[in-house]
Amino acid sequence: MMQWREGVVVRQIREWPGAVEYAVTLAPAADAPTEVRALAYTAMVGRPEVGDRVVLNASALLKGLGTGGLAFVVAVPDRLPADAPDSPGHIVKARYTPQQQMFLAVDEQDSPHHHVLRDAESVEGMPVVVADLHSSLPAVIAGVRTVDPDARVAYVMTDGGALPLAFSRAVAGLKEAGWLTSTITVGQAFGGDHEAVSLHSGLLAAKHVAGADVTVVTQGPGNVGTGTRWGYSGVAAADALHATTALGGTPVAALRVSGADPRPRHRGISHHSTTAYGDALFSPAVVPVPAGGGELAALVRSQAATLAERSRADLEVVEVGTEGLLEALRSSPVRLSTMGRGLEEDLAAFVVSAVAGVCAAQRVSAR
Structure with a gap:
């Protein structure tokens, strides 16, 4: 159910490529702050x-869901944006x-790339790191960079979480820093450097x-979970590993791990990983784990x-050193x-994601 609100923009808070965050005052209402x-x-x-009047979708905000405490601007009804210039494309x-x-x-x-993708049948052994949570992305890349700081890393964002890539401040920062070479949004997700119809393409x-x-x-920010075995958006990690195998890539299954999550089902290796890789996956994958004490x-x-x-x-569990991570x-x-916890609060979550990046980069070096 949609819950609409009307407000007035009072100030800009911050911005990043593709998105601007504002403070908006609402007409007084019993169920919302002003x-x-x-x-x-x-x-x-x-x-x-x-000073602009804006129409907001406040549904998740009023429910207290994990959208970062945000409403979303649906329209600026008194000053509609100009039409974009005509351009090719019909997807x-x-x-x-x-x-x-x-x-x-x-x-x-x-x-202009149609002829390349029309004829392409393989990713030619390229390592593909698949993770459950969007928050794994910078940690995986940090691991890659310990092996090869100049490695070209692409991010394929699926549509299990946020659909607009612009919602991710992390992606914007990684792009600006040169840690990400390219972003590709697939399925219903949009806003990458390239759009693609399917995960495979x-x-x-x-x-x-x-x-x-x-x-x-990975999916975009805002994964969905229900506390049931199969009812979570990250189960699609198995599909991404299947696609990697079908295209001749090297599938690397990053584990979702926590040493601090209060929910027992997510402590150590999360039940999300055991379901995706233990029950939903039918193709081989490399599973990196940290070596050491x-x-x-x-x-x-x-x-x-x-x-x-x-x-x-057929899972190949590989121990990866954590030196320098x-x-x-x-x-x-x-x-x-x-999940609201930083590096020092849940170190294991990020180290295990990083060892997946190390493993992937080592596979590149070995080819």
């Missing part, structure tokens, strides 16, 4: 100015919703258009061994945060 934070996607609604994303948009997909007939574009050495696949690292290795024994897939993680150009 001032809220509201996000405007500039490609969709233009750029509101102080519609967020299809059949009031926010649907039309894009030039990298794989469609009007694309997105992976092919990462290799043959972006020239990536390593590709990372420490009670939690030993637990993760033991749990990973058990996972490999019971999995329907803490320094690499601390050098991240964007804040590391997972």
Whole structure:
């Protein structure tokens, strides 16, 4: 159910590529504060100015859901943005919703890359790191960079979480710092450097258009979970590993791990990883785990061994050294945060993601 509110922009809070956050005052209402934070996607609604009347979607804000405490600007009704210049492309994303948009997909007939992707059948062994959570992305890249600081890393964002890539301040910061070479949004997700119709064509574009050495696949921010075995958006990690295998890539399954989550099902290796890699996956994958001492690292290795024994897939558990990873993680150009916890609060979550990046980069070097 949509909950609409009307307000007036009073100030700009911050901005990053594709998005601007504002303070908006609302008409007094019993169920909402008088001032809220509201996000405007500039490609969709233009750029509101102080004093503009705005229409907001406040549904998740009023429910207290994990959208960062934000309402979303739906329209600036008194000052509509000008039409964008005519351009090629006919692929519609967020299809059949009031926010649907039309894009030039990298794989469609009007694309200058169509002939490349039309004929491409393989990613030629490219390592593809697949992770459950968007928050793993900077940690995976930090691991890659400990092996090869000049590696070309592409990010393929699936549509399991946020659909607009512009919602991710992390991606904006990683791009600005040069840690990410290219972004590709697939399925219903949109706003990347390249759009692709499917995950498969997105992976092919990462290799043959972006020239990536390593590709990372995760959903956008805002994963969905229900506390049930199968009811979570990250189960699609298995599909991404299947796609990687189908295209001749090297599938690297990053484990979701926590040493601080209060929920027992997410301590050590999360049940999200054991379900995705143990029950939903049918193709081979490499599963990196941290080498070395420490009670939690030993637990993760033991749990990973058990996972490999019971999995329907052929999982290769690989121990990866953690030397230099803490320094690499601390050098991240964007804040590391997972489920509201930072690096020092849940170190294991980020180290285990980083060892997946190390493993992927080592596979590039060995080819």
